[in-house]
Amino acid sequence: MEGKKPFSFTKWAKSRKGQQVIICVAFMTIPLLLLFVFTYLPFAEMVKFSFYKMKYLTPVDQRKFVGFKNYIDVFRRDDCFGALKLSLYYMVGAIIQLVLALYLQNQSLRQSVSPNERHIQIQVNRDSPLPQLPYHALVPVLKLSQHF
Numbered sequence: 001m002e003g004k005k006p007f008s009f010t011k012w013a014k015s016r017k018g019q020q021v022i023i024c025v026a027f028m029t030i031p032l033l034l035l036f037v038f039t040y041l042p043f044a045e046m047v048k049f050s051f052y053k054m055k056y057l058t059p060v061d062q063r064k065f066v067g068f069k070n071y072i073d074v075f076r077r078d079d080c081f082g083a084l085k086l087s088l089y090y091m092v093g094a095i096i097q098l099v100l101a102l103y104l105q106n107q108s109l110r111q112s113v114s115p116n117e118r119h120i121q122i123q124v125n126r127d128s129p130l131p132q133l134p135y136h137a138l139v140p141v142l143k144l145s146q147h148f
Contacts, residue, residue: 012018050070052063074080
């Protein structure tokens with residue numbers, strides 16, 4: 001293995017593959033960091049606070065640890081179960097709407113495309129001020145609809 005050159009991080013980082021990896025990692029790191037700071041960290045603090053008896057402005061030294069007593073009190077209240085039932089009602093309604101929408105979309109796709117066609121049909125408006133892709137890029141890839 002005399003012909004094999006040692007790995008150079010700077011050379012790899014300047015290469016196309018290295019640039020792609022660095023950009024992907026950078027674009028993933030920033031949103032994940034924001035998600036952690038503004039979602040997971042406050043949630044963890046909220047769970048920690050739920051084990052203490054305190055008001056919002058109670059100083060740290062006057063908090064009293066009560067364990068699961070707060071949770072026991074919440075589950076003994078009838079109004080909390082009413083809110084839970086309402087949330088479950090809305091969740092089931094959202095799932096039914098999603099299933100119905102997917103079913104209807106699937107039915108409309110079956111009617112608009114014949115079974116022998118294995119490609120995507122797309123409508124392109126050449127006069128659109130904001131096309132999503134250049135027209136010349138779509139021509140070789142997709143069978144264009146004749147509605148333009």
